Amino acid sequence: MFKNALLTFSELALWIVIAVIATSGCGVQTTTTIPNPDATQSSDLSSDPSSDDSSTKIAKVPELNEPRSNPTDGETTTVTTTEETKVEAMPEQTTSDNNAAKTVLADVPLIPRDVLFGNPERAQARLSPDGKWLSFLAPVKQEGDPNGEGVMNVWVAPVDDLASAEPVTDDTFRGIRSHNWAYNSEQILYSQDKGGDEDFHVYATNVKDKTTIDLTPIEKVHARLAGVSEMFPDEVLVALNDRIPQLHDLYRVNLKTGERELLQENPGLAAIIPDDNYKVRMAFNYTPDGGAAWLVPKGEPGEKGYEEFEVAETFGPEDAMTSSPVGFNKKGDVLYYEDSRDRNTAALFARNLAEGDSKLLAENDKADVGGILVHPTDHTIQAVSFTFARREWDVLDEAIQGDVDFLTDFADGEFEVTGRTLDDRYWTVAYILDDGPVKYYIYDRQAEGDGRMRYLFSNRDDLDDYPLVKMHAPVIKSRDGLDLVSYLTLPPGSDPDGDGVPNQPVPMILDVHGGPWARDDWGYNPYHQWLANRGYAVLNVNYRGSTGFGKDFINAANAQWSRKMHDDLLDAVKWAVDNKIAIEDKICIMGGSYGGYATLVGLTYTPDTFACGVDIVGPSSLVTLLENVPDYWIPFMPVMKIRVGDVSTEEGRADLLAMSPLTHVDRIERPLLIGQGANDPRVTQLEADQIVEAMTEKNIPVTYVLYPDEGHGFARPQNRTSFNAVTEAFLAKQLGGRFQKIGDDFEGSSIHVPTGAADVPGLKDSLTEEQMKMPPEPEKEEEPAEPAGEKA
Numbered sequence: 001m002f003k004n005a006l007l008t009f010s011e012l013a014l015w016i017v018i019a020v021i022a023t024s025g026c027g028v029q030t031t032t033t034i035p036n037p038d039a040t041q042s043s044d045l046s047s048d049p050s051s052d053d054s055s056t057k058i059a060k061v062p063e064l065n066e067p068r069s070n071p072t073d074g075e076t077t078t079v080t081t082t083e084e085t086k087v088e089a090m091p092e093q094t095t096s097d098n099n100a101a102k103t104v105l106a107d108v109p110l111i112p113r114d115v116l117f118g119n120p121e122r123a124q125a126r127l128s129p130d131g132k133w134l135s136f137l138a139p140v141k142q143e144g145d146p147n148g149e150g151v152m153n154v155w156v157a158p159v160d161d162l163a164s165a166e167p168v169t170d171d172t173f174r175g176i177r178s179h180n181w182a183y184n185s186e187q188i189l190y191s192q193d194k195g196g197d198e199d200f201h202v203y204a205t206n207v208k209d210k211t212t213i214d215l216t217p218i219e220k221v222h223a224r225l226a227g228v229s230e231m232f233p234d235e236v237l238v239a240l241n242d243r244i245p246q247l248h249d250l251y252r253v254n255l256k257t258g259e260r261e262l263l264q265e266n267p268g269l270a271a272i273i274p275d276d277n278y279k280v281r282m283a284f285n286y287t288p289d290g291g292a293a294w295l296v297p298k299g300e301p302g303e304k305g306y307e308e309f310e311v312a313e314t315f316g317p318e319d320a321m322t323s324s325p326v327g328f329n330k331k332g333d334v335l336y337y338e339d340s341r342d343r344n345t346a347a348l349f350a351r352n353l354a355e356g357d358s359k360l361l362a363e364n365d366k367a368d369v370g371g372i373l374v375h376p377t378d379h380t381i382q383a384v385s386f387t388f389a390r391r392e393w394d395v396l397d398e399a400i401q402g403d404v405d406f407l408t409d410f411a412d413g414e415f416e417v418t419g420r421t422l423d424d425r426y427w428t429v430a431y432i433l434d435d436g437p438v439k440y441y442i443y444d445r446q447a448e449g450d451g452r453m454r455y456l457f458s459n460r461d462d463l464d465d466y467p468l469v470k471m472h473a474p475v476i477k478s479r480d481g482l483d484l485v486s487y488l489t490l491p492p493g494s495d496p497d498g499d500g501v502p503n504q505p506v507p508m509i510l511d512v513h514g515g516p517w518a519r520d521d522w523g524y525n526p527y528h529q530w531l532a533n534r535g536y537a538v539l540n541v542n543y544r545g546s547t548g549f550g551k552d553f554i555n556a557a558n559a560q561w562s563r564k565m566h567d568d569l570l571d572a573v574k575w576a577v578d579n580k581i582a583i584e585d586k587i588c589i590m591g592g593s594y595g596g597y598a599t600l601v602g603l604t605y606t607p608d609t610f611a612c613g614v615d616i617v618g619p620s621s622l623v624t625l626l627e628n629v630p631d632y633w634i635p636f637m638p639v640m641k642i643r644v645g646d647v648s649t650e651e652g653r654a655d656l657l658a659m660s661p662l663t664h665v666d667r668i669e670r671p672l673l674i675g676q677g678a679n680d681p682r683v684t685q686l687e688a689d690q691i692v693e694a695m696t697e698k699n700i701p702v703t704y705v706l707y708p709d710e711g712h713g714f715a716r717p718q719n720r721t722s723f724n725a726v727t728e729a730f731l732a733k734q735l736g737g738r739f740q741k742i743g744d745d746f747e748g749s750s751i752h753v754p755t756g757a758a759d760v761p762g763l764k765d766s767l768t769e770e771q772m773k774m775p776p777e778p779e780k781e782e783e784p785a786e787p788a789g790e791k792a
Contacts, residue, residue: 121460123459
């Protein structure tokens with residue numbers, strides 16, 4: 001059993017991202033440092049499969065997280081039109097360079113926002129472990145709204161009859177964002193919260209009679225799917241913090257009846273690690289100095305499991321984020337693990353538990369272990385990926401060398417194995433491009449030639465109707481010599497020779513990823529395509545602290561929020577200006593979570609650098625951020641002391657305040673747009689409210705967009721669409737790009753703009769009086785969470 005199946009705190013995600021890979025019996029795993037209370041369950045599926053829980057990307061440790069939910073009227077002049085969408089421009093914002101860029105874009109059709117950010121047509125192809133069924137996510141139209149966006153649900157079809165697919169779940173509001181098969185091949189497993197509050201429940205849906213069981217029917221808990229095994233196809237392991245909010249106990253749950261049996265009461269551990277026999281083998285904890293300890297149980301288990309655990313191995317704080325258990329082989333006599341001790345990058349090792357000796361399996365001098373391919377029944381690791389700028393595979397098992405070679409050569413882009421049947425004959429495979437939709441296939445390992453690949457679908461066929469652009473991967477040097485792997489997209493037609501430099505400088509968006517313990521990757525990015533289509537260069541920077549580049553790169557960010565981490569972003573801006581990519585006075589900083597914090601830092605610490613900022617769920621004060629973390633983050637707080645700062649001491653609080661944008665709010669000189677979810681448990685609404693209040697008191701303009709039914713990022717497509725519409729008009733006014741006028745983008749959205757609606761073109765006229773007020777306070781007692789399907 002592999003660790004990402006144990007602790008479903010992995011991203012989803014990316015977002016993005018985000019959950020339980022091994023639950024499908026796929027044999028596809030992502031690596032993650034244990035534990036990760038940061039699954040961005042509010043992930044945006046528009047860029048699937050980065051939000052796909054089985055994408056082979058390195059996941060995140062506990063963090064603010066990147067919401068990846070979208071950085072997402074005055075007189076206007078029509079530049080050009082298509083049949084569907086008018087293109088607007090802000091003439092008062094133009095420069096000679098801007099005009100040149102607009103001339104290039106004059107014949108480029110505007111890509112409608114709903115094409116880029118609405119629900120995908122289909123996503124997350126999954127084969128059942130027995131190979132008889134195919135599942136995927138797709139929208140279901142809602143009664144009374146036949147022309148609406150629909151709500152994402154799980155659909156299932158016989159593997160040889162995709163046309164007969166039917167929805168088996170019945171979520172009518174928030175949408176299901178990740179799913180997997182149970183090993184019995186009869187039920188679908190997924191998690192769902194309520195309004196972004198991250199009080200997740202785990203559900204099981206029978207694909208034949210469409211009944212759904214809430215496996216965790218307890219209020220105010222954060223439940224995780226914690227383990228699956230083909231040896232127990234009708235049972236799963238679930239972690240629940242119902243006894244003590246800070247700790248998750250481990251339960252064995254029957255999928256058919258929902259009956260729950262305690263396997264291990266948590267005596268104070270960050271993570272409990274079982275094997276495929278559902279026996280507790282290890283545990284994980286953080287040490288007071290911010291390091292990590294691996295523990296093993298002592299004695300024999302009782303009614304509440306093991307009473308004691310003893311430390312078997314320790315890791316200093318410098319290695320804690322890049323070393324962790326990965327999982328066991330089927331026999332349970334080999335432990336796979338990542339280790340960065342006595343080296344910089346995390347390498348993959350295998351330890352013979354009987355003999356105690358370890359063997360190096362894979363390493364890369366530039367990148368940490370990323371994704372892994374695992375045999376679906378033997379649970380041996382067969383291949384490992386490493387990603388510096390682009391993903392590379394290192395095959396460990398010759399039995400799949402031919403498979404990897406074939407998949408590498410079959411199509412352009414990067415492939416991801418998203419599932420494998422138990423007999424290992426069939427794999428589901430996704431191909432990721434930078435300038436096109438994700439394409440899904442079933443790969444038959446016993447067939448011949450190209451007949452091995454059966455095309456299923458793409459996630460967005462409508463993208464084929466529009467011109468998409470390539471993504472470049474420059475490596476920028478920081479002022480102190482670090483390599484900052486970055487990703488750059490340019491407006492269509494601005495770079496005819498494809499060298500990554502436009503003919504003339506253009507306005508630019510510096511899009512800062514969240515985390516900060518996460519990373520940007522190469523591939524299709526709807527935000528890049530959207531903003532480039534509007535006339536902007538878009539630059540992502542893996543600043544120090546980003547994961548995947550070795551421990552030195554992560555540790556260089558310790559206590560450097562607003563300091564050297566911000567210097568990296570400034571160095572990237574200077575690089576873009578010096579290389580004639582960006583117009584110096586037409587650069588916007590934008591991002592979510594930590595990226596939102598970086599936006600506020602940009603406008604307070606370097607008020608003359610950026611023309612404007614867009615902050616999504618970003619903390620304004622590091623003191624109030626650390627004082628209001630979710631209960632289940634408490635075991636991780638020693639690490640936060642090292643990485644961010646110590647809120648428990650007077651000296652530490654003073655330092656945190658010095659790094660807080662709220663302290664320096666009077667320095668803001670440039671326009672700011674803020675987006676916030678009212679139910680965010682990580683970066684609470686307080687973070688947005690207090691900086692908006694401070695700016696208002698000082699008569700500093702700010703536009704505040706608040707969603708009462710969202711959390712850490714915007715999961716509902718209606719809310720994503722509305723915020724992107726506001727963002728696009730805001731950017732057009734400040735940077736002079738073209739934009740799609742706000743139309744019916746607010747339909748079905750819970751948007752409220754209590755402050756600054758008049759500062760964004762067309763926004764005030766599109767809102768009701770009620771929408772320009774703070775939303776009403778929610779009732780204290782919420783109704784019990786309901787499963788997305790019929791009650792069993």
